Amino acid sequence: MYKPTILLAILFITLSAQAQKATISGYISDKNSRERLINANVYENNTLQGTTANNFGFYSISLPKGKITLVASFIGYTPQQFEIDLQENTTINFDLELKSDQLDEITVVGNQINKVEDTQMSMIDIPIQKLQKIPVIMGEADVLKVIQLLPGVQGGTEGTSGIYVRGGGPDQNLFLLDGVPVYNASHLLGFFSVFNPDAIKTVKLYKGGFPSRFGGRLSSVVDISMKDGNMQKLKGDISIGLISSKLMLEGPIIKDKTSFMVSARRTYLDVMAKPIIGLINKIEGSDMDAGAFFHDYNMKVNHIFNDRSRLYISGYFGKDKGFVGNESTSNRVNANNDLIQYKYKDETSLKWGNTIGSARWNYLVSPKLFSNTTVTYSKYLFDVGSNFKATNITENTFKEDIFRYYSGIEDITGKIDFDYFPTPRHSIKFGTAYTYHHFTPGAKRIQLESVVLADSSGINKDFANRDIFAHDFAAYIEDDITITENLKINAGLHLSVFNVQNETFIRPQPRISLRYKANDNWAMKASYTRMAQHVHLLTSSGISMPTDLWLPVTKNFAPPISDQFVLGTAINLPLGLNLTLEGFYKTMTNLIEYKEGASFMGNDTNWEEKVEKGKGWSYGAEVMLEKTIGKTTGWIGYTWSKTERQFDNLNFGNPFPAKYDRRHDVSIAITHKISDKIDIGGTWVYGTGNAVTLAIMDFPSMEIPYSNSWYSGQNLKDYGGRNNYRMPAYHRMDLGVNLHKEKKHGTRTWSFSLYNAYNNMNPFLLEWGMKQGDYIYNSVTGERVLDGEPEIILEKLSIFPMIPSISYSFKF
Amino acid sequence: MKQIILFTILIGLLMAGCREEVKFNDENIASKMVVNSFIDADSTIKVSVAGSKPIPGVTSNFNWINDATIKLFVDGKETETLKTMNQAVPEGNDDYYEQNYTPNVIYYSETKAKVGKTYKLEINHKRYGLATCETTIPEPIQIISIDTMVTGPAQYNYENNNLNVKIKFKDPANEANYYRLIAYINQGIYREKRYQDTVMDSVIEVRENYLTIYDPVINPEQEDANDFLFGSPRNPYNVFSDELIDGREYTINFDINIYNHQRIEGIDMTEKGEFHQLKFILQSITPETYLFLKSSYLHHYYDGDLFAEPVQVFSNVENGLGILGGQSNDVISFQKGNFPVDSINYHYGYYNTYYYSNY
Known part of the structure; x- marks a missing residue:
């Protein structure tokens, strides 16, 4: 009887309270470029009630009516404040200016998230300017190689840009470029990532505590935003490195209304290889041509219709190509002793790449409701072809074999997301998305043709595995709730519905994060997240291959699920230091792993027969001490972790260490500004050796009856178990220095870096080798003879010694 | 052979790498x-026993x-203790082979193995302790029929004919069965050496081979990118x-290149001593044999492959x-021409090759 009355009373009080408030909303931008500042802070100076700008620089806050002082701040920028008499809903846009003493390159758009204030945990915001200062191999700044330096992330094969997050596999990372999934984030077998740092505005890595808006992968989300383009004036950056060159241009099309950003880069390994190939040709008398290169392009245009409406159109196109060709001639004698001249020409090429596009429309429905409507397209295609032609010059005949194979995945997505700020205590995000997946597991074309004088005959065949289509629906809601000043909760749900080949998989995924703030400088946090993944990647464990193939889940291989618990603390220390300590426990089910002996290299046919289903778990602790402001910035990270897998049909059902299980992992990344003209950077990493499967015993086999196989009767090797052996520990130091000089039209920078500065021979792989005895002279006969028996020894192969590099860039 | 096209860069790095x-x-x-x-x-049991050796150290x-x-x-009942006999070194093999591959003692039984019986071995040794293993000899599966037909000249090799072979058998229903099909071919090919128009010498080259059979059940087509680029x-x-094929009649269908004995019009070269022998053995094998043969081949195939997980060879030896x-066999063979013939000069050594030469 009383219940409706009480509810009405509560509603009335709430509405009355709301009626006494007004909402201020707007955008926070960089004054010079008008780039929107993501996660900038806005707060009322007296009550310290505040909020954070979203991914489009939009904020909204409801405050009591009356005189207020509203402050916007962002690390590296001078705070800006407005004093107003708030009586009604108001729009205030902030244009923050870089601090005058930081108007140079070293300015760090630091870690904008106040880790004590925010409920989000296990997230690291990587400042892009800092990223470009960190020395990396061959001097090529790379987003993913910097992510590898963060605690909880393993790098996999040395030199490549693969990432393994908290015991997850290489397929469990969601790479988003302006909100669009990137399926193959690698160029040149993973030695480069597809993300050109010149075109990037922000990079965020989520390792756990995933907000409900993300879904689709088990272990991490790498959320990358491209630059919007300078609204004020034309800016550019040209750089020339040892193996690639880049160009980036941005500027207004209509000042303060429309801007653009374009970037392009290309490697020239193929050009550099030419002299070497020429030398080989000269020595061997061959006519070979070979090479590999990639080129990629980013573009973005954005247009402001008005304060409530803005459109972004962005795209990425990248392509890799590797090729080998050869021409030769030979003379042969036929059965009639006639001399026949032949000419042979063969060429094999591999091409692969991503094409990505998105159109996003921001619309401010009301000061409290921000919407973002997006249409995206993502395509990954791998295409290999070969052509062999043998021409009988004497008799004017030829035979030609043509082979082509291609596979890929293509997505079209439509989604709408809302940010709703009903009260200062609630920040709600909700939205829905639909993706139409088109998998092309493999299609091939074979053409055999022979022409004998006037006659011709040939075979033309097209084979194709049936394309697979899938419907992927997702919806989410999350609320960042301030319960008390000290206690905040982010709770939400992500629901995914995946339909493929008459199977529907529905996976609700709850997420919750808590933050308890003991004082202004110390907070404790906890989170639980469940993630589901609806695609499997058939991939190399060590190297990103273009043949890596995404395939949808099936009835036999259902969606993998992860459950992750994280407990942690964040402490603000003096001198601008932040300390975070997190412990995590993660379980993963429905994982796939190749059967023993099945090649890791992508193979689409009958893939279900080549993999096993199992589970995995990972637990560990991570410490990160970082400094984001001042002349010296960087971080020190340490991770202790253990990651195992268990598959009923692998390793006799016993658990085994995951390939990139590392007990200890240390990383230090520091940059320091010496003066306006010089800054230096250095990194040092240490990791327990990778787990490898190493043969430990030889044993005799028997001749296989009725066989002339070369393998018959050969000795066999006994492995103690899967990943039974540890490589020696890995450690490396990289150093770099940047020399800047102001020129008439801009700033030129010479960058010198030294990869593996103390030339540590880190293990790439372990192999058994033979060690011969030393040669000595027989005192009686005077002959040079071997002393001692040959010995089998364990050898490590190292492939990256100390590598110096140099690059030049000009920024205007 | 693998076409390591894709790894130009990687191989370059590896070659430039440093070993320590x-x-x-x-x-x-x-x-x-x-x-x-x-x-x-229907044969006695022969067993070799050795100790595995750690890989590192002085080769031994x-x-x-x-x-x-x-x-x-036999079927759980102790029947006998195996005796030993000295093993002769195969003719023509060198010391290394003798030392590494040939046991100098073979253990053998008096008992002849019978189909359907389970044989267990208990091997006891003062250093290694007790090891055990057992297997059950499967029922032989009869070849119902075999059809052969010359379907024309072989592709790319007009000296050969394409012989299509169809071997039909029936798999017993509702039980797991494992097979091995052995296709053996032995051919003799006439060659002559001429000086101007005079035949100076002639020889029959003998080529012997066990064939890999390309049938969807045995070797399904694998022509995909992986196969193309790297080999499978x-x-x-x-x-x-x-x-x-559980419980079904199945016909294994495959092609063999056989020498075209009528390659010169009107002359049957078998009159000059050419011949071919074909033998097909359908083995019914134990699951252990199946797993061992599959895994041991893959073990070698992927040995040293950076991109494949090593293959542990199947073993049914406890400890x-x-x-x-074990296996039981059904054999069918046939022959064209006569072999061996005393007056013919045979030239062996073209083992497992497709040698071609112009005299």
Whole structure:
């Protein structure tokens, strides 16, 4: 009887309270470029009630009516404040200016998230300017190689840009470029990532505590935003490195209304290889041509219709190509002793790449409701072809074999997301998305043709595995709730519905994060997240291959699920230091792993027969001490972790260490500004050796009856178990220095870096080798003879010694 | 052979890489007893026993075990203790082969293996302790029919004919069966040396081969990108299970290149001593034999492959390594021409080749 009355009373009080408030909303931008500042802070100076700008620089806050002082701040920028008499809903846009003493390159758009204030945990915001200062191999700044330096992330094969997050596999990372999934984030077998740092505005890595808006992968989300383009004036950056060159241009099309950003880069390994190939040709008398290169392009245009409406159109196109060709001639004698001249020409090429596009429309429905409507397209295609032609010059005949194979995945997505700020205590995000997946597991074309004088005959065949289509629906809601000043909760749900080949998989995924703030400088946090993944990647464990193939889940291989618990603390220390300590426990089910002996290299046919289903778990602790402001910035990270897998049909059902299980992992990344003209950077990493499967015993086999196989009767090797052996520990130091000089039209920078500065021979792989005895002279006969028996020894192969590099860039 | 096209860069790096000795952590590594035997139905049982050896260290021979005690159990009942006999070194093999591959003692039984019986070995040795293994000899599966037909000249090789072979058999229903099909071909090809128009000498080249059979059940087509770029393992022992053909009559259909004995119009070259022998053996094999043959081939195939997980060879020896397998056979063979003929000069040594030469 009383219940409706009480509810009405509560509603009335709430509405009355709301009626006494007004909402201020707007955008926070960089004054010079008008780039929107993501996660900038806005707060009322007296009550310290505040909020954070979203991914489009939009904020909204409801405050009591009356005189207020509203402050916007962002690390590296001078705070800006407005004093107003708030009586009604108001729009205030902030244009923050870089601090005058930081108007140079070293300015760090630091870690904008106040880790004590925010409920989000296990997230690291990587400042892009800092990223470009960190020395990396061959001097090529790379987003993913910097992510590898963060605690909880393993790098996999040395030199490549693969990432393994908290015991997850290489397929469990969601790479988003302006909100669009990137399926193959690698160029040149993973030695480069597809993300050109010149075109990037922000990079965020989520390792756990995933907000409900993300879904689709088990272990991490790498959320990358491209630059919007300078609204004020034309800016550019040209750089020339040892193996690639880049160009980036941005500027207004209509000042303060429309801007653009374009970037392009290309490697020239193929050009550099030419002299070497020429030398080989000269020595061997061959006519070979070979090479590999990639080129990629980013573009973005954005247009402001008005304060409530803005459109972004962005795209990425990248392509890799590797090729080998050869021409030769030979003379042969036929059965009639006639001399026949032949000419042979063969060429094999591999091409692969991503094409990505998105159109996003921001619309401010009301000061409290921000919407973002997006249409995206993502395509990954791998295409290999070969052509062999043998021409009988004497008799004017030829035979030609043509082979082509291609596979890929293509997505079209439509989604709408809302940010709703009903009260200062609630920040709600909700939205829905639909993706139409088109998998092309493999299609091939074979053409055999022979022409004998006037006659011709040939075979033309097209084979194709049936394309697979899938419907992927997702919806989410999350609320960042301030319960008390000290206690905040982010709770939400992500629901995914995946339909493929008459199977529907529905996976609700709850997420919750808590933050308890003991004082202004110390907070404790906890989170639980469940993630589901609806695609499997058939991939190399060590190297990103273009043949890596995404395939949808099936009835036999259902969606993998992860459950992750994280407990942690964040402490603000003096001198601008932040300390975070997190412990995590993660379980993963429905994982796939190749059967023993099945090649890791992508193979689409009958893939279900080549993999096993199992589970995995990972637990560990991570410490990160970082400094984001001042002349010296960087971080020190340490991770202790253990990651195992268990598959009923692998390793006799016993658990085994995951390939990139590392007990200890240390990383230090520091940059320091010496003066306006010089800054230096250095990194040092240490990791327990990778787990490898190493043969430990030889044993005799028997001749296989009725066989002339070369393998018959050969000795066999006994492995103690899967990943039974540890490589020696890995450690490396990289150093770099940047020399800047102001020129008439801009700033030129010479960058010198030294990869593996103390030339540590880190293990790439372990192999058994033979060690011969030393040669000595027989005192009686005077002959040079071997002393001692040959010995089998364990050898490590190292492939990256100390590598110096140099690059030049000009920024205007 | 693998076409390592894609790895130009990687191989370049590897070639430029540096090798260095590292200490091998040999904790918990102990030699194991290795027992090897394939039991043929209606034959006595022969077993070799050795010790595995740690890989690092001075190269040494296998420790062939001559003083083990091997007890044979038939259907759970102890039947006899195997005796030993000295093993002769195969003719023509050098010392290395002798030391490494040839046990100097073979253990043998008086008992002849029978179809349907289960044979268990208990091998006891003072150093290695007790190892056991067992297998059941499967029922032979009869070849119902075999059809052969010359379907024309072989592709790319007009000296050969394409012989299509169809072998029909019936798989027993509702039980897991494993097979191995052996296709043996032995051919003699006439060659002559001429000086101007005079035949100076002639010889019959003898080529012997066991064939890899390309049938969807034995070696399904694997022509995909992976196969094209890097090569894929085949199934040279032609082992297969009845997973796809359970309880059905199935015809294995494959082609063989055989020498075209009528290649010169009007002359049947068998009159000059040319011949071919074909033998097809359908083996019904134990699951252990199937797993051993598959895994041992893959073990070698992927050895040293950076991109594949190493393959542990299947073993059914408890507390040891090796294989106790078994099989029963159904054989069909036929021949064209006569071989051997005393007056013919045979030239051996073209083993497993497709040698071509112009005289």
